Amino acid sequence: MQLLIQSIVTGILLGGLYAIIGVGMSIIFGIMGLTNIAHGNLMILSSFLIMVFSTQFVDSIIIALLITMVCMVILGFLFQKFLVNAVIDKGDEPALLVTFGLSIIIQNVLDLIFGADARSIASDFAQVNVVSTKYFSISGAYLANFIVAILVIAALTLIIRGTYLGRAIRSASDNTKAAELMGVNTKLYYAITMAIAMLTACIAGLLVGNTFVFYPYSGTQYLIIAFGVVVIGGMGSIVGTMLGGLILGLGQLLGAYFFGTGAQILSGYIIMLVLLTIRPAGLLSNAKRK
Amino acid sequence: MTDEVILRIEDVDVSYGDFRAIHDVTMDIRRGSITSLIGANGAGKSTLLDAVMGINKPQKGKIIFNGEDITGMRTSMIVRKGITMAPEGSMIFEGMSVKENLLMGAYIPEKRKKKEELIERVFTLFPVLKEKEKQLASFLSGGQRQMLAIARAIMSDPKMIICDEISLGLAPVIIGDIFERVHEINGSGVTFLIVDQEVHRSLENSNYSYVMVKGGVVMSGASAELPEDEVKDAFFGINKYA
Amino acid sequence: MNRTEIKEARKTSPVIKPVIFAVIVLALISMPLWGSRYSLSVAVLVLLYLSLAQMWNLLSGYTGLTSLGQQAFIGIGGYAIAVTTQAYKMPLVAGFIVAGVVAVVFALVISAPIFKMSGVYFTIGTWIIAEALYIFFVNWKFVNYGIGYPITAAYRIRPEVMYWISLVVGLGSIVIVVLVLRSRLGLGLMAIRDNAASAEVRGVRLYRSKLIIFLIAAIWVAITGCLLFMNQAYIIPSSAFSIDWTIAMVFMVIIGGSGTIEGPVIGAIVYIILRQYLYNFPGISNIILGVIAIIIILIAPKGIMGFINKRFNLDIFSIRRKPKRK
Numbered sequence: 001m002q003l004l005i006q007s008i009v010t011g012i013l014l015g016g017l018y019a020i021i022g023v024g025m026s027i028i029f030g031i032m033g034l035t036n037i038a039h040g041n042l043m044i045l046s047s048f049l050i051m052v053f054s055t056q057f058v059d060s061i062i063i064a065l066l067i068t069m070v071c072m073v074i075l076g077f078l079f080q081k082f083l084v085n086a087v088i089d090k091g092d093e094p095a096l097l098v099t100f101g102l103s104i105i106i107q108n109v110l111d112l113i114f115g116a117d118a119r120s121i122a123s124d125f126a127q128v129n130v131v132s133t134k135y136f137s138i139s140g141a142y143l144a145n146f147i148v149a150i151l152v153i154a155a156l157t158l159i160i161r162g163t164y165l166g167r168a169i170r171s172a173s174d175n176t177k178a179a180e181l182m183g184v185n186t187k188l189y190y191a192i193t194m195a196i197a198m199l200t201a202c203i204a205g206l207l208v209g210n211t212f213v214f215y216p217y218s219g220t221q222y223l224i225i226a227f228g229v230v231v232i233g234g235m236g237s238i239v240g241t242m243l244g245g246l247i248l249g250l251g252q253l254l255g256a257y258f259f260g261t262g263a264q265i266l267s268g269y270i271i272m273l274v275l276l277t278i279r280p281a282g283l284l285s286n287a288k289r290k
Numbered sequence: 291m292t293d294e295v296i297l298r299i300e301d302v303d304v305s306y307g308d309f310r311a312i313h314d315v316t317m318d319i320r321r322g323s324i325t326s327l328i329g330a331n332g333a334g335k336s337t338l339l340d341a342v343m344g345i346n347k348p349q350k351g352k353i354i355f356n357g358e359d360i361t362g363m364r365t366s367m368i369v370r371k372g373i374t375m376a377p378e379g380s381m382i383f384e385g386m387s388v389k390e391n392l393l394m395g396a397y398i399p400e401k402r403k404k405k406e407e408l409i410e411r412v413f414t415l416f417p418v419l420k421e422k423e424k425q426l427a428s429f430l431s432g433g434q435r436q437m438l439a440i441a442r443a444i445m446s447d448p449k450m451i452i453c454d455e456i457s458l459g460l461a462p463v464i465i466g467d468i469f470e471r472v473h474e475i476n477g478s479g480v481t482f483l484i485v486d487q488e489v490h491r492s493l494e495n496s497n498y499s500y501v502m503v504k505g506g507v508v509m510s511g512a513s514a515e516l517p518e519d520e521v522k523d524a525f526f527g528i529n530k531y532a
Numbered sequence: 533m534n535r536t537e538i539k540e541a542r543k544t545s546p547v548i549k550p551v552i553f554a555v556i557v558l559a560l561i562s563m564p565l566w567g568s569r570y571s572l573s574v575a576v577l578v579l580l581y582l583s584l585a586q587m588w589n590l591l592s593g594y595t596g597l598t599s600l601g602q603q604a605f606i607g608i609g610g611y612a613i614a615v616t617t618q619a620y621k622m623p624l625v626a627g628f629i630v631a632g633v634v635a636v637v638f639a640l641v642i643s644a645p646i647f648k649m650s651g652v653y654f655t656i657g658t659w660i661i662a663e664a665l666y667i668f669f670v671n672w673k674f675v676n677y678g679i680g681y682p683i684t685a686a687y688r689i690r691p692e693v694m695y696w697i698s699l700v701v702g703l704g705s706i707v708i709v710v711l712v713l714r715s716r717l718g719l720g721l722m723a724i725r726d727n728a729a730s731a732e733v734r735g736v737r738l739y740r741s742k743l744i745i746f747l748i749a750a751i752w753v754a755i756t757g758c759l760l761f762m763n764q765a766y767i768i769p770s771s772a773f774s775i776d777w778t779i780a781m782v783f784m785v786i787i788g789g790s791g792t793i794e795g796p797v798i799g800a801i802v803y804i805i806l807r808q809y810l811y812n813f814p815g816i817s818n819i820i821l822g823v824i825a826i827i828i829i830l831i832a833p834k835g836i837m838g839f840i841n842k843r844f845n846l847d848i849f850s851i852r853r854k855p856k857r858k
Contacts, residue, residue: 094829100825164397167397177345181343181374185366266664269664269667276657
């Protein structure tokens with residue numbers, strides 16, 4: 001019983017982390033119809049950058065995060081402007097393959113520089129139990145993940161729904177020609193969207209690095225999680241990613257509870273496949289179907 | 291209305307691959323006028339309008355708006371010069387509310403400051419949009435969509451509005467209503483370039499007309515003086531226009 | 533040579549073409565007699581990767597089924613040969629048969645869910661299946677968990693025999709693609725691909741056609757997988773179900789030219805030569821491949837073959853249809 005409650009609590013909190021891993025991928029898909037295969041690798045790249053900055057150059061993890069954000073926003077903007085924008089009008093496949101190429105480059109560059117060792121981002125509170133009851137306990141890292149996820153998703157929702165920036169981004173995805181006619185430089189907004197997605201990837205990179213160890217090749221594993229979150233919630237639905245994260249997190253932990261820890265990741269994959277089969281466009285979908 | 295030209299299209303060619311969609315098109319649109327662009331499907335009207343708006347790029351020729359060469363500019367820059375379009379099929383933002391659609395019309399930063407004033411003006415012109423202000427645009431009827439598209443164009447406080455296929459699929463009563471609004475807006479000094487499927491209505495509602503056949507201009511002049519029968523021949527591609 | 537001369541040359545090709553083909557095939561069959569041991573081993577790799585590339589191209593380039601999960605079938609093939617020959621001491625032939633049968637059954641089982649997915653959902657769905665299979669094998673006692681199997685049966689095969697089997701698989705993949713494309717199945721598929729509207733109308737036939745092609749690719753990739761792991765003589769889940777296999781397939785097809793038969797041939801040769809060369813730079817070889825792939829997509833989206841076609845108006849196989857580009 002105790003273990004079951006602990007599994008459910010951990011599953012929900014883990015779901016928050018999964019949501020923030022997926023949210024960047026979701027807005028990229030929702031706005032420009034692009035499946036960014038490099039999303040997981042970009043997130044792990046942020047983890048490495050934060051680790052390097054926080055251990056080598058600055059004392060504070062927050063400052064390391066901010067520096068990383070600047071780097072990743074520039075990288076994301078350039079990547080979108082010079083590579084993806086060049087092929088995005090030629091159908092889904094070329095753009096998908098460009099991101100695929102980037103993902104290979106990132107993980108191999110990381111491997112080249114850092115080697116295959118497990119890394120982590122150390123913080124003071126990560127392993128401390130901040131809540132501890134008879135039935136369950138919550139570690140600082142997990143609680144932080146969940147709170148930050150809710151804050152980020154709420155902030156993104158506000159930006160997309162209520163600001164001129166958000167409206168311009170939505171108009172570009174709603175009807176590209178009409179958006180141009182309103183004076184929106186749609187390709188510029190694609191690049192801005194990519195930059196915003198990079199910000200979420202940096203935050204996710206910090207949280208993942210603070211919660212688990214990571215390797216140069218961890219990106220693939222998190223890409224699949226991001227994809228799972230996004231397909232369960234519906235590509236392009238920001239609120240849906242929270243739902244997707246929770247379902248996936250809970251599913252994994254309950255899978256582990258009932259079938260053993262070896263089944264944790266597998267049960268996540270199976271949930272994704274089942275949901276993809278019965279709801280091929282996600283539970284809360286408002287995706288742009290090209 | 292003056293004799294001053296606000297939009298000059300000079301010897302423009304647009305091709306898609308090997309296909310020359312329009313060739314040697316020259317037009318002068320006078321400031322403050324309503325000008326009709328008449329032609330059958332495939333005559334090249336939309337291609338020409340898209341070229342004016344920078345959606346496609348001419349291979350040859352010049353487009354001058356308000357004294358400034360806008361040939362080959364990005365659409366989002368051209369809009370900033372004070373010319374905008376209510377495109378064919380209205381192309382409203384389906385996923386946004388009516389109000390949000392209007393706000394998108396005033397997207398250009400210098401117009402945003404005036405957005406309250408502009409919205410008031412739009413709501414006076416189209417009271418139905420005020421009623422539906424908070425509704426999702428995808429729930430609007432065909433006529434309301436067209437009104438929203440024109441209203442959204444007005445929100446950028448333009449000098450000139452292009453309306454492509456202004457009456458497509460609409461009931462006659464609503465078309466009449468929309469043209470009334472067009473004349474009202476025109477009264478405040480906004481130039482219109484309009485495409486309508488119906489020859490008689492096009493001539494009746496405009497000061498000047500251009501007739502296009504197979505990618506070229508075959509006839510032009512004051513709408514009241516153009517022989518309607520001959521325009522119809524051109525439109526349907528019969529007699530000497532076959 | 534200018535254009536008209538090329539056209540003249542092509543007019544005579546009905547006589548010349550079979551002769552050239554015959555010479556090439558004879559040269560390939562006799563390669564163990566004149567080639568060095570090293571060139572033979574490289575040729576084996578080229579032929580096996582050619583088979584992978586042809587099958588991925590059949591799926592993605594011609595049928596629109598862009599799968600990132602073909603490594604599932606490579607793993608199935610590799611494990612089929614390992615388990616039958618190692619754990620059950622059966623002959624190699626049994627391994628090939630088991631590989632084909634298991635691949636078909638598995639492809640049939642997964643076809644029900646994944647054919648409901650379209651576009652990118654299909655692409656990622658196939659990938660998730662391959663990853664799920666990997667995790668499953670790591671936790672599966674029957675296949676010796678993550679420790680894997682040696683494939684000692686592979687040592688009993690002489691290099692030239694290995695080469696000839698690979699030749700059959702490699703050239704066979706070309707023959708399969710040509711036959712499929714020339715059949716009513718292929719012609720129908722291409723009609724569907726080139727005109728999306730009619731695709732809806734012919735939904736049922738489309739489903740069946742796609743399924744048949746998916747199954748053909750599954751069998752052939754699994755058999756290629758048998759040979760690839762016989763070549764390595766050891767199999768573990770992380771190498772069996774590695775995304776690197778699919779990376780290679782994508783790379784070869786993009787480089788060579790998607791939606792052409794010659795493309796994967798060129799792609800496989802370029803890929804293996806590049807890889808042999810980049811062997812000296814272990815850390816950066818994949819980085820270079822990634823960079824090359826991106827550059828090719830940006831500057832020559834139809835690959836080397838597309839470039840040649842455009843430039844020289846060459847057409848080696850008569851079944852050549854340009855992939856639809858928006």
